[in-house]
Amino acid sequence: MTLVAAADGSALGNPGPAGWAWYVDDDRWASGGWPHGTNNMGELTAVLDLLQQTADLDDDLVVYCDSTYAINAITKWMAGWKRKGWKKGDGKPVANVEIMKALDAAMRPNVTFRWVKGHAGHELNEKADELANAAARAHQAGSSPAAGPGFSSRRSSHDFSVTAPPEPDPDLFSLVDELSDEDQVVALERSLLTDEVRSDPAAVAALLDAAWSEVGRSGRVWTRSEILGEIGPLTSPVELDVLGVDRVAEGVLLLRWRGTSAAGEGTLRSSLWVRSGGRWLQRFHQGTPEG
Known part of the structure; x- marks a missing residue:
């Protein structure tokens, strides 16, 4: 027999009131959360409780799961972190280490993870997302979320706390600070693909x-909140070919590049990156179909 479930997390503010949930069917589900947590905490804890x-x-x-962070952390990165004393490749502590240690203890060989795009109509994922969001909103309102029937009476409080601010995937940029400014910006741009x-x-x-904004390939103007609400994995890989990196001013770089899809469709792109608080952040992006 195979049991199929979905696990999801939610955070209002990230960090902020946060929730987690897993769902099999209306008779087998569970949820919980914290007054102050992150989306990644919710994603991981949902899997842990399941x-x-x-x-x-x-x-x-x-x-x-709709979080590749959760899947990769458990299936790809966790073993290496454990060997290194729960440290990342750059020597820094692993975020959410207590949850990761609990997941390491709970994992078993007959568990398989599958990625699913969030908010795309997958029935189990939609239910888990709904429950996780409801748990976060319950904590926002100062009440306790519904625990759900679960599978057993052996429940854990999962009383984890935020141990690090939200950050990109743990090992993705561990060596970025060793690169030149220009190479850092290119690496960060690639990561967004x-x-x-x-x-x-x-x-x-x-x-x-x-203050990020974008003029997309179609001519649509995107705000930061709009893109964060809709962004997801690309339907097909895009190859980034650097055309040039220009230093516009101190702490400001303009990256010009060509994006080529698997179908050979080309788009000329430019991204303005600014250095803020010791980090490079994308300030503006524009895409133009290549003639």
Whole structure:
């Protein structure tokens, strides 16, 4: 037998009132959260609670997540972090380390993760998202979220707290500070084309200036809040070919590049990056179809 579930997290403000939830069907689901947490905490804790509550089942477990951060952290990065004493490649502590340690203890060989695009009509994902958001809003209102029927009476409070501010995927930029300014900007621009970043609004937000805007390939003008609400993995990979990086002023770089889709469609793009608080942030982006 195979048990299929979805796990999701939500944060209002990130960090802010936060929730987590997993859902199998109307008789088997659970949710919880914190008055102050992050989206990534919610994503990870939803998986953790599902693993803990199904620990005594013999069924194979398939878990749908819309966060590649959660999937990669558990299936790709966790073993290396553990070998390094729960440190990242740059030697810094792993964010949400207590949750990661609990996940390491709870994981088992018959668990498989599958990525699903959020807010795209996947029934289980939509239910998990709805429950996680409801949990976050309950904490925002000062009340306790519905715990759900779950699978067992052995419930944990999952009383985790924010141990680090929201950041891009943990190992993605561990060496970026060793690069030149120009190479840093190119690396960060490339990261905005990856599923790992585009699947995590918090990771995208960490790369965009507060006053960010874009004139898209279609001519549409996007605001920061609009793009964070709609961004997701690309439908097909895009190859980035650097045309030039110009230093417009101190702490301001203009990156010009060509994006080529798998179908060979080309777009000329320019991105204005500004250095703020010791970090490079994208301030403006524009795309023009190549003639």
